[in-house]
Amino acid sequence: MAVPDKFTGYGALSPETWKELKQIEFEPKPFEEYDVDIKIEYCGVCGSDLHTLRSGWGPTMYPCIVGHEIVGKAVRIGSKVTTIKVGDTVGVGANAWSCGECRSCLSDSEQYCPDLVETYNFKYKDGSRAYGGYSDYSRTHERMVFPIPENLPSALAAPMLCAGVTVYSPLVRSKVGPGSRVGIVGIGGLGHFAIMFAKALGAEVTAISHTSSKSADAAKMGASNFIATSTEKWAEKHSRTLDIILCTSFAKDIPLEEYISMLDVGGTMIYVGIPESALPPLPPGLMIGNNSALRGSNTGSKKEVLEMLKLAADQGIKSWVEEVPMEKCIEAVEKLERGEARYRLVLKNAAFLARHGRGEEDDAEDEAAGYCVEFLVRAAGGGGGTASIKIHIYPALPKLPNAQPSLTHISGKWAVCSGTIEPTDASPLAASLREIAEETQLTPPSISLLRRGRPFTLRDETIHTDWTIHPFAFLLASPTTPITIDFEHTEYTFVTPSQLSEYDTVPALADTTLRVLPGAEVEDALRTLRADHTSGATALATLALLTLRRALLP
Template identity: 65%
Template sequence: MAAVPELFTGYGAKSAEKWTNLEKFQFKPKTFEEFDVDIKIDFCGICGSDLHTLSGGWGGTLYPSVVGHEIVGKVARVGAKVTSLNVGDIVGVGANAWSCGDCRYCKKDLEQYCPNLIETYNFTYSDGTRSWGGYADYVRVNERFVFPVPKSLDPAVVGPLFCAGLTVFSPLIRNNVTKGSRVGIIGIGGLGHLAIQFSVALGAEVSAISHSSRKKEDALKMGVTNFVTLDTLPEHKRSLDLIVCTSFSKEMPLAEYLKLLDVGGTLVYVGIPEADLPSLPPTLMIGTNAALRGSNTGSKKEVLQMLDLVEKHDIKPWVELLPMSECSEAVQKQLRGEARYRYVLKNDGTFD
């Protein structure tokens, strides 16, 4: 494999005002260290987080901004102390790129909650260098956050598992979803369509919850038992043990969603709106011992569990491949809600 260049090349936004106009430019990756891995990127999924970051909708965007954290490619270089990977391995990278490895969270398979966590893009390392995402030719990541892709899985479609997949798999596992569990998934999109497939594979009775019936046919193909729209919410009170909310909507009937939970049920947020959550009367949760929680991606241990489930049940993200050189058009299609259900950018040789 060719030597890794000193400067990487990617497509990124120069400002919030022109965030859908992704221009190609070179950037300096973080300093290469002994536990680092350089990956030559073949594919990168487009996540909702990419759009929120590029547009500055979540605030704190570091421009110029190269996003992308559903990355699949080949290992091009490994640091002196890397032991789990070899040059040429096909690997995946998700939303996180580095953690300290020494805190109590890292030591308890909760590295995604490390107080010094560095995400794959839009973060700054302690030496002042930046983390840059996967709309690029290469990415540099700590070994702890690089995952071998099983040979049975198609590299072209597996990328969304490492962010969208892991983000919904973690709360399912942490809430002990198993045969007989009653699970609701709010939002049938990039995250939701994987949450449905995982829940079905785990043996749950799954309800898809959507603002309209437009995606009902797809949801039934994914294995849902019930399809719930906003106008039928009252008919399903106290019918669910767990709800995973993947929606980024600024306006959602959160109080009505909580009423879907049976006594002791939990609603877990994994989508992050660009606004505060609606206010809630405390009696709404006290009356049914309901819990409202959040969840941040997942651990390496959970990645391996997820990939095992994917292999056993032949779970596949529903993706459409697009050339990486058309990433500007792709993010605009994503913004318009046209994805069914994930766009994946393919390195089409524009970096060669």
């Protein structure tokens, strides 16, 4: 699949305008032998995104494109990549690169590598920038790319790659298991994962929040107990009742002393939420009195990510998510800032999903979507296309792969190159050239525009969608021009337009063909025109107009 030289995403230009995310074209890091290019399907919205966009954790490098809970398709791999293949569903979390040689990297703690490059707002050693997943593509080192289990939906897997592993890692490193008493402070995006994973590991879970408004949700997630810190003497009532406290809150005025007092002897409080200010003062005598400890934790290793994803897939752990179209990322960021996410927002790259037959059917209800259809044509023996199309000129038909959830009615049918016109496409023709490059790796001068058909509307009642079809025919430079089909297709062949009836095709393919490739009746008329040396100009003009009408307006 051809990957563009520049990617496109939604980013902030300054801390003053951090909510006004603009569409930005950017140049990714140079592609190297261990890199994986990913066509992004989903990207979770993380609290880190807000802090970075507004420079809350320190100066941000603008323009800044955030997003580090990425899931999509691997569309290109470096020559030394061994664990990922093109077509795999993969994910990327908060980190994009580590050295692979230091003590941390060699002990499955690469997230603590001193030379770590995070997924966004970082620079590589060559000076190139790291940009996040509010984008169409991601380029990441194989070490930080994770295969997604087949039975784990992509939209649910995405937020696990930062929020999920950020709480999973300290839980397993603290050896949480049956008999452990774990308190979770903050029932938000991080906290809801912490409750579910602690429960899955066998712990008795206590959810801790300011009010009891989320107590019912916490119980559904797996919490056995609930503490509302707005009630009187809440800490005193639960003194020394917990072995581990995992603080996921970003609050600046956290009651740190009270939390430490709830730890049993030898207990530990672990910080994973990072406020934009210093922690409150803590009397050392309090920690000495119960032999407690306070420490932090940073995301997780690849080993832990893979363990977590397997646990989620095996035990049916499901993220509580709300999907938002990628182009509405501003609304998602604002909703998260208001504290209205329940409990994780996930951006959906609708243009990519529509082209691949994925996404919600209702999203397309009664809406017309731009769609380009490309016929690849070759002339037998390199004859330049002057012979009869019926016999000598053939359109290429790649076969669609196995069923996708919302387009099962066309799974396994024959089709031509096609795809949605994306917002970044300059025109339907540009979209067609992009689609051909992605699906066959062919670009000009290997192909040239032969004919452009008149757009028309096609209603697909199965998925309640109106498609505005833009048909194009492209001539191969040579009948021997090699075609490399991408992961979306299983095989291809060449047929004449008249042979289409012998194949099980997608809807209206034969009619669409006539808009750019004349059928037998039109060819007979053209042959008659060329051979007629006796008829008058009026008769010939009438026949020519009828022929043109049949070719362009079937």
